[in-house]
Amino acid sequence: MTETYIEKTSGRWRGRVYTLVMLLGIGAVVACTVKEGFISPAGSTEGYFHSREIERRVDSIMRLLTLEEKIGQLCMYTSHHDITGPSTPIYTEDLIREGKVGAMFNAFTSSHNAYLQRIAVEESPHGIPILFGYDVIHGFKTIFPINLAMSCSWDTTLVEQVARVSAMEATASGVKWTFSPMCDVSRDARWGRVSEGSGEDYLLCGKMGAAMVRGYQGTDMSSDTSLVACVKHLAGYGAVQAGRDYHTVDITERTLRGVYLPAYKTALDAGAASVMTAFNEVDGCPATSSYYLMTDILRNEWGFGGLVVSDYTAIMELLHHGTATDSLSATAQAINAGVNIDMESDFYRQYLRLAVEYGYVNERQVDRMCRDVLRIKFYAGLFDNPYQNTDTIRERTAHKKDSYMQLSRRVARESCVLLENEDMALPLDPALNIAVIGPLADSRDDLLGSWRAAGDTLGVLSILDAMRERYPHITYAKGSPLMGDDTTGFARAREIATAADVVLMVCGESCQWTGEAASVTDISLPSIQNELLQVVRGVNRNVVMILLNGRPLELTSVVPYTCAILEAWFPGSNGARGVVDIISGEYNPSGRLTMSFPRRVGQVPIHYDMKNTGRPYTPDNPQQKYLSRYLFTPNSPLFPFGYGLSYTTYEYSDVNVEKEHYLTGEPIRITARVKNTGKIAGVETAQLYVRDVVGSVTRPVRELKSWQKVYLEPGEEQIIVFSLTEKDLSFYRADMTWGIETGKYDVWVGGDSNASEGDYFYIKD
Ligand code: NOJ
Numbered sequence: 001m002t003e004t005y006i007e008k009t010s011g012r013w014r015g016r017v018y019t020l021v022m023l024l025g026i027g028a029v030v031a032c033t034v035k036e037g038f039i040s041p042a043g044s045t046e047g048y049f050h051s052r053e054i055e056r057r058v059d060s061i062m063r064l065l066t067l068e069e070k071i072g073q074l075c076m077y078t079s080h081h082d083i084t085g086p087s088t089p090i091y092t093e094d095l096i097r098e099g100k101v102g103a104m105f106n107a108f109t110s111s112h113n114a115y116l117q118r119i120a121v122e123e124s125p126h127g128i129p130i131l132f133g134y135d136v137i138h139g140f141k142t143i144f145p146i147n148l149a150m151s152c153s154w155d156t157t158l159v160e161q162v163a164r165v166s167a168m169e170a171t172a173s174g175v176k177w178t179f180s181p182m183c184d185v186s187r188d189a190r191w192g193r194v195s196e197g198s199g200e201d202y203l204l205c206g207k208m209g210a211a212m213v214r215g216y217q218g219t220d221m222s223s224d225t226s227l228v229a230c231v232k233h234l235a236g237y238g239a240v241q242a243g244r245d246y247h248t249v250d251i252t253e254r255t256l257r258g259v260y261l262p263a264y265k266t267a268l269d270a271g272a273a274s275v276m277t278a279f280n281e282v283d284g285c286p287a288t289s290s291y292y293l294m295t296d297i298l299r300n301e302w303g304f305g306g307l308v309v310s311d312y313t314a315i316m317e318l319l320h321h322g323t324a325t326d327s328l329s330a331t332a333q334a335i336n337a338g339v340n341i342d343m344e345s346d347f348y349r350q351y352l353r354l355a356v357e358y359g360y361v362n363e364r365q366v367d368r369m370c371r372d373v374l375r376i377k378f379y380a381g382l383f384d385n386p387y388q389n390t391d392t393i394r395e396r397t398a399h400k401k402d403s404y405m406q407l408s409r410r411v412a413r414e415s416c417v418l419l420e421n422e423d424m425a426l427p428l429d430p431a432l433n434i435a436v437i438g439p440l441a442d443s444r445d446d447l448l449g450s451w452r453a454a455g456d457t458l459g460v461l462s463i464l465d466a467m468r469e470r471y472p473h474i475t476y477a478k479g480s481p482l483m484g485d486d487t488t489g490f491a492r493a494r495e496i497a498t499a500a501d502v503v504l505m506v507c508g509e510s511c512q513w514t515g516e517a518a519s520v521t522d523i524s525l526p527s528i529q530n531e532l533l534q535v536v537r538g539v540n541r542n543v544v545m546i547l548l549n550g551r552p553l554e555l556t557s558v559v560p561y562t563c564a565i566l567e568a569w570f571p572g573s574n575g576a577r578g579v580v581d582i583i584s585g586e587y588n589p590s591g592r593l594t595m596s597f598p599r600r601v602g603q604v605p606i607h608y609d610m611k612n613t614g615r616p617y618t619p620d621n622p623q624q625k626y627l628s629r630y631l632f633t634p635n636s637p638l639f640p641f642g643y644g645l646s647y648t649t650y651e652y653s654d655v656n657v658e659k660e661h662y663l664t665g666e667p668i669r670i671t672a673r674v675k676n677t678g679k680i681a682g683v684e685t686a687q688l689y690v691r692d693v694v695g696s697v698t699r700p701v702r703e704l705k706s707w708q709k710v711y712l713e714p715g716e717e718q719i720i721v722f723s724l725t726e727k728d729l730s731f732y733r734a735d736m737t738w739g740i741e742t743g744k745y746d747v748w749v750g751g752d753s754n755a756s757e758g759d760y761f762y763i764k765d
Pocket residue numbers: 135179232311312516
């Protein structure tokens with residue numbers, strides 16, 4: 001029975017160590033079993049939190065706590081936002097007073113959190129401070145482009161800076177814990193949450209996640225400007241069936257370990273102190289009750305020593321999943337799986353004590369879970385300085401600083417992807433008469449995207465505003481709503497389009513159409529926007545489209561009617577200026593897609609690193625019927641992973657693997673020449689792809705292994721050097737061991753996942 005606590009070997013071992021420490025009250029026992037600081041247990045994560053000093057301090061608190069008070073540390077409740085700001089229900093305040101609230105979320109502003117913290121520290125029995133969490137996903141007050149957009153910069157240093165600024169702002173307003181980064185590999189554009197992640201490739205998702213962890217936590221998590229990071233959602237949330245949020249996930253162990261887990265693991269290796277469970281099931285077991293995920297893999301294999309929080313009411317949802325008969329067993333399943341904190345279900349508070357009394361949960365498991373929470377509170381510096389994030393004077397000047405808004409603009413322009421640019425339709429000359437048309441042209445709110453934390457539209461420019469700042473001859477018509485059948489705006493749109501030299505259309509999605517609980521079955525532009533495009537194009541052939549949206553769209557019916565398309569995503573607080581930097585040519589676009597754009601929604605899930613199948617289709621055998629293909633649509637996406645145009649052009653040549661044969665373990669050196677063949681300087685993202693030609697199991701047709709961003713003056717060329725290690729080529733082999741295999745490997749270097757310049761090498765024993 002899942003309700004019964006099943007002790008695994010290492011769990012028992014850890015339990016004994018803790019019990020011994022509690023009994024003897026000495027740290028020396030811990031000292032001889034674990035090392036100081038971050039340790040890396042055999043091939044495992046570096047983010048393992050364990051120090052003798054902190055364990056001693058945890059012991060000293062554990063000794064004082066009753067079972068109920070320990071359970072209190074495992075309970076988290078939300079604050080509410082009313083018209084004037086966040087507030088907390090009175091009953092929650094009472095619970096804090098009784099020592100029954102370990103963490104809160106959605107509570108912010110320095111004064112509000114100071115008020116709550118004071119109750120915890122001064123009025124609760126042992127004065128244990130509260131850990132305040134919040135969804136700081138792509139900024140706190142200064143909002144940056146949505147995460148999918150930021151990933152298109154392929155710039156981990158930039159993303160780390162964003163996370164640092166987010167931490168500076170959020171910590172000034174009472175927040176100490178962010179539920180970010182989301183490391184869910186996402187391959188289905190119907191899923192609304194693709195906007196929150198870094199796309200379809202696990203290497204990129206992991207590196208972006210790690211960069212965010214570094215930015216949030218800084219070098220010292222106890223600093224008053226550091227946030228505790230939370231890697232989410234373990235595991236496989238991006239693989240929900242048919243892109244429907246919260247839906248079933250049914251993937252093989254090989255796919256789970258080979259594609260989905262590595263991204264979380266990479267972010268944890270950067271030292272993330274917490275993990276959030278996924279809402280979904282994996283292989284029939286809800287993630288929130290999965291001992292396999294939360295203990296076997298996370299703690300025992302990866303050596304994670306931080307805390308695990310359930311997703312919102314996910315423990316209660318075990319009842320709906322149908323794996324728990326009642327609240328008591330749901331509670332027991334979650335805690336026995338290794339979920340430390342119950343977010344909002346209120347099950348731990350109501351049922352955990354009972355579960356212990358009935359023998360469904362061993363009290364030692366409660367102790368373990370409580371220790372993890374206390375440990376992270378120590379690392380976060382909360383015991384030494386519980387009011388570290390409640391300085392109202394600091395808060396007054398902490399937000400939307402000029403430098404932050406400048407960064408928001410910079411990130412926006414580096415996240416935009418130029419999808420089409422016929423005859424150099426872009427950039428636009430300042431002397432032109434430009435008609436700005438479209439339902440999103442004058443929106444400020446949508447620019448912030450979903451999950452904009454405490455962000456607001458104060459000081460946010462719409463694309464129209466930003467165009468007016470730069471261009472003297474602008475006319476404007478909304479043209480149509482985002483959706484629906486109101487065509488009354490068409491006449492004015494036609495009128496100004498007729499009189500203009502060029503039309504700049506701003507179309508796409510409402511920011512409400514992406515994010516959580518925002519899945520769709522149709523990813524094309526709503527028909528009213530397509531009609532508006534037709535109307536405009538009917539009178540003016542120079543149509544440039546700026547897209548604001550949070551997922552790859554089906555643009556097959558848009559491309560023929562536009563001469564340029566700039567994918568600007570939801571670009572954030574100062575995003576409009578960043579977008580106009582590209583429109584005006586002040587910035588040469590450099591963003592690259594991190595999710596494939598399908599031709600038709602029927603192609604999703606679509607991703608570049610697919611398998612070859614036994615009947616691969618290649619365009620040279622078009623007459624063959626019995627091949628893996630669609631009848632009326634090519635297999636390939638409209639815009640592939642890694643793709644993005646620039647105002648200049650780049651040429652790749654001399655892709656060369658240093659040797660033909662390598663011994664297992666030898667580093668592999670690959671070089672390539674890249675040249676800026678155009679007339680202006682630009683930043684190129686050189687991507688390295690590898691194919692393991694024959695494996696003990698089928699292997700992807702190519703996989704991203706590395707990339708480099710290079711700045712090139714016109715005519716300049718550079719030799720790029722990549723180095724691959726055995727780890728880079730390792731995978732889960734037929735027997736599920738992780739390692740490299742001998743044989744031939746093909747290599748390509750180029751500007752997207754269709755790169756054609758390549759070489760090969762062999763690995764031998
Ligand atoms: C539910 C979402 O799935 C999760 O990502 C978020 O952090 C929590 N709600 C808290 O708001």
